[in-house]
Amino acid sequence: MRRPRRRPPVLNTISLSAVRAFEAAARHGSFRAAAAELNLSPSAVSHAVMNLEQALGIVLFERSGRVVRLSPDGERLIKHVGAAFEELRIGIETVTNRGPQLLRLHSAPSFAAQCLTPRLAAFLAAHPDVVVRLAASTDYPHLAADEFDADIVYGPVRGEGVVAVPLGEEVVTPLCAPSLAPSITSAESLLGLVLIQSDRKQVRWPDWFAANGLPAPPGGSGMRFDRSFLAIAAAADGLGVALESTRLAERELASGRLVAPLAGIAQDVRYVGHSLVYPKRGAGRRTLRVFAQWLLAELGEPPLPG
Template sequence: MMKTLPLGNLRAFEAAARTGSFRSAGEELGISPSAVSHAIRKLEDLIGVALFEREGRTVRLNPGGEALYRRVSSAFDEVRHGLEMVGARSGNVLRLHCAPSMAAQWLMPRLRRLIAEQPGLTVRLSASTDYPRFHTDEFDADICYGPPHQEGLSVLPLGEETVRPLCSPELAASIRAPDDLLDQDLIESEHKRVRWNAWFLANGLSPPSPRGSRFDRSFMAIAAAVDGLGVTLESTRLAERELADGRLVAPLAGIARDVSYVGHFLVFPPKAKPRRAVRMFSDWLAQELGLEPPKP
């Protein structure tokens, strides 16, 4: 019978079993792959059972390893949850990843209100184009652009966004009908799911040849339109500040046919759902967007 629970060895085993690689487990734990292998060998010697099948540099769990992993994985999840329950600060830290334009244009202007309305909440925000892989436990939740790439996640669609041509007030004076855009410089946001070709077709027009600046992020396309570089086709959600203060206008609102789509999604792994910070944020987000609150 073991006198001391080998937590370090079990942590190495859990990371290797979850990632399927001693190297990946070592990167996550900040140790070398050989140190991971040594820790697992020591655990195997301690319990008298092999846990992995090893073929060269390839490792995979054997039936005994799979059985232990199910228990160990569940136990570590319970420990994390317990620490959050007893530690007010850790329970109120939200580690959030967000698509860059949604972060810059919509979320950042609301952070002050979010923190004011959710006392004690601390937000750690990261914005990049990479989709986070939650198995590293680096993030609690992600606001992603486009449907999530991973399976097995809790998903909250963040409602429809309206896409319209937007430009500076000075430029809007020459735009009275959809076909007036055929003679304008059209700012293209390259990674948008709704682009100019789709808008022209929705309004019964043949798309013109590309002419105008191109950007790979919506926040840059919006800034370019504010500076008078042309007309951008953007979500009114992302451009709400510029529309509210008059730096941008929608010259064809009520005249042309808008395009609507669900662009952003809040996603998080099921194990994060009980976390207080995730519940607080998802409820607040639904309220801000006028959506049904997530089911408990």
């Protein structure tokens, strides 16, 4: 009979719970936040980390009051520990994939309302083993805290240790209800109309007018909303002309509630507005890859490599 391989002496003195406490504290940058995640007291997390440091004979965190920061040795260790816990998660998911698989998504609100939610029924029908939990807000979630598997971000991507997959080019053009379209025959004809502004939009009316060689009208001459889906709804109700992405307004354009009166006449603005973002260490999750490949296909974008 083959004898079991003996572990190196240092591993015999390390508990998995201590390593888990270290991983959570490193991810959050806080013993208190790690304690809340693990349902422990902050002192219990601190003692677990100190026991790990004693067993390894190194300092893992630089402490200054309640602020903790990984030491150089801690930085090196967390790369392996984080990967190990992710591999463990994937392994458990692999052997238990006969049951429902949870996919935790966060999204920019307008993309969630206009693009994602209308398509979810098709995704769930194609993947009945996946359960989707979707949150939508303008808050930027910390993916390192493991609250979400992925985020659909509008605008610049922040954070380290993440993969950002651009979701393709969007066309931004004036949109209005069909009843207003006959009065809009050129860029200049917009100057006398109610212009609907999305305050959080990266491309705004001054940008569009500049692209068409015209000065923008005074800022107070239109209506303002803080979400694109509200601006789109207002335009569809005939309240004015919205400068919006044809991707976000695809349902309204397809149904005829909105039209693009200057398509092919004026200069549109094109840009990459949204990205699918997820932690590098979570790139191997089956549910995440299934969702990412499906979303890219839905938007007509190239698939993920591999």
